[in-house]
Amino acid sequence: MSGEKIPINRTLVGIISLGCLGIAAYLFWLAPPDQFAQQDVATGAFMRVGLLMFALWLALPTRNRDAAWANVSPWVFVVIIMAVVGVAVRPKIVVPLLIVMAVFGFVLRPRNKRRSRR
Numbered sequence: 001m002s003g004e005k006i007p008i009n010r011t012l013v014g015i016i017s018l019g020c021l022g023i024a025a026y027l028f029w030l031a032p033p034d035q036f037a038q039q040d041v042a043t044g045a046f047m048r049v050g051l052l053m054f055a056l057w058l059a060l061p062t063r064n065r066d067a068a069w070a071n072v073s074p075w076v077f078v079v080i081i082m083a084v085v086g087v088a089v090r091p092k093i094v095v096p097l098l099i100v101m102a103v104f105g106f107v108l109r110p111r112n113k114r115r116s117r118r
Helices: 010-030 036-059 074-089 091-107
Strands: none
Touching (some): 074 091
Protein backbone atom coordinates (compact mmCIF):
# COMPACT_ATOMS: atom_id res chain seq x y z
CA MET A 1 0.00 0.00 0.00
CA SER A 2 2.92 2.37 0.52
CA GLY A 3 3.84 2.23 -3.17
CA GLU A 4 0.41 3.30 -4.42
CA LYS A 5 -0.09 6.65 -6.09
CA ILE A 6 -3.09 8.59 -4.87
CA PRO A 7 -4.64 10.64 -7.66
CA ILE A 8 -5.56 14.20 -6.73
CA ASN A 9 -8.24 15.89 -8.77
CA ARG A 10 -7.01 19.45 -9.43
CA THR A 11 -10.47 20.64 -10.43
CA LEU A 12 -11.99 19.41 -7.18
CA VAL A 13 -9.26 21.15 -5.16
CA GLY A 14 -10.05 24.41 -6.98
CA ILE A 15 -13.79 24.01 -6.34
CA ILE A 16 -13.19 23.36 -2.63
CA SER A 17 -10.95 26.44 -2.49
CA LEU A 18 -13.55 28.67 -4.16
CA GLY A 19 -16.28 27.26 -1.93
CA CYS A 20 -14.35 27.92 1.27
CA LEU A 21 -13.35 31.43 0.16
CA GLY A 22 -16.94 32.17 -0.88
CA ILE A 23 -18.30 31.03 2.48
CA ALA A 24 -15.67 33.14 4.25
CA ALA A 25 -16.65 36.19 2.18
CA TYR A 26 -20.33 35.59 2.93
CA LEU A 27 -19.67 35.28 6.66
CA PHE A 28 -17.47 38.37 6.65
CA TRP A 29 -19.70 40.75 4.70
CA LEU A 30 -23.25 39.45 4.41
CA ALA A 31 -24.08 37.28 7.41
CA PRO A 32 -26.01 38.90 10.24
CA PRO A 33 -23.71 39.53 13.21
CA ASP A 34 -25.68 37.40 15.67
CA GLN A 35 -23.10 35.35 17.49
CA PHE A 36 -20.13 37.52 16.62
CA ALA A 37 -17.32 35.50 18.24
CA GLN A 38 -18.42 32.23 16.64
CA GLN A 39 -18.80 33.94 13.27
CA ASP A 40 -15.23 35.26 13.46
CA VAL A 41 -13.89 31.79 14.21
CA ALA A 42 -15.80 30.24 11.31
CA THR A 43 -14.75 33.03 8.94
CA GLY A 44 -11.10 32.60 9.88
CA ALA A 45 -11.28 28.83 9.50
CA PHE A 46 -12.90 28.96 6.06
CA MET A 47 -10.46 31.66 4.93
CA ARG A 48 -7.41 29.63 6.01
CA VAL A 49 -8.64 26.40 4.47
CA GLY A 50 -9.59 28.21 1.26
CA LEU A 51 -6.17 29.87 0.96
CA LEU A 52 -4.39 26.59 1.70
CA MET A 53 -6.42 24.76 -0.93
CA PHE A 54 -5.74 27.59 -3.41
CA ALA A 55 -2.01 27.25 -2.79
CA LEU A 56 -2.29 23.48 -3.30
CA TRP A 57 -4.29 24.05 -6.49
CA LEU A 58 -1.51 26.31 -7.83
CA ALA A 59 1.16 23.74 -6.98
CA LEU A 60 -0.55 20.68 -8.49
CA PRO A 61 0.54 19.47 -11.93
CA THR A 62 -1.54 20.05 -15.03
CA ARG A 63 -1.53 18.21 -18.34
CA ASN A 64 1.05 20.60 -19.80
CA ARG A 65 3.28 21.27 -16.78
CA ASP A 66 4.87 19.30 -13.97
CA ALA A 67 4.13 19.92 -10.34
CA ALA A 68 5.56 23.12 -8.89
CA TRP A 69 7.99 21.20 -6.70
CA ALA A 70 9.18 18.81 -9.43
CA ASN A 71 12.33 20.79 -10.29
CA VAL A 72 13.20 22.20 -6.85
CA SER A 73 16.52 21.01 -5.45
CA PRO A 74 16.88 20.24 -1.73
CA TRP A 75 19.17 23.26 -1.27
CA VAL A 76 16.63 25.66 -2.75
CA PHE A 77 13.96 24.12 -0.52
CA VAL A 78 16.11 24.64 2.59
CA VAL A 79 16.83 28.25 1.61
CA ILE A 80 13.12 28.94 1.10
CA ILE A 81 12.25 27.45 4.50
CA MET A 82 15.01 29.50 6.15
CA ALA A 83 13.73 32.68 4.45
CA VAL A 84 10.17 32.04 5.66
CA VAL A 85 11.37 31.43 9.21
CA GLY A 86 13.60 34.52 9.04
CA VAL A 87 10.71 36.71 7.89
CA ALA A 88 8.54 35.33 10.69
CA VAL A 89 11.19 35.91 13.37
CA ARG A 90 12.86 39.19 12.26
CA PRO A 91 10.87 40.82 9.45
CA LYS A 92 12.51 44.26 9.76
CA ILE A 93 15.93 42.76 9.05
CA VAL A 94 15.17 39.84 6.73
CA VAL A 95 12.70 41.48 4.32
CA PRO A 96 15.13 44.22 3.13
CA LEU A 97 17.89 41.60 2.96
CA LEU A 98 15.71 39.37 0.77
CA ILE A 99 14.85 42.32 -1.50
CA VAL A 100 18.54 43.16 -1.96
CA MET A 101 19.35 39.49 -2.65
CA ALA A 102 16.52 39.31 -5.21
CA VAL A 103 17.82 42.40 -7.03
CA PHE A 104 21.36 40.98 -7.10
CA GLY A 105 20.01 37.65 -8.30
CA PHE A 106 18.13 39.36 -11.11
CA VAL A 107 21.12 41.47 -12.17
CA LEU A 108 23.71 38.70 -11.90
CA ARG A 109 21.71 35.86 -13.45
CA PRO A 110 23.27 34.07 -16.44
CA ARG A 111 22.37 35.61 -19.79
CA ASN A 112 21.59 33.81 -23.00
CA LYS A 113 24.80 33.02 -24.87
CA ARG A 114 23.09 33.25 -28.23
CA ARG A 115 22.80 36.81 -29.49
CA SER A 116 20.27 38.09 -31.96
CA ARG A 117 21.38 39.02 -35.47
CA ARG A 118 21.79 42.68 -36.32
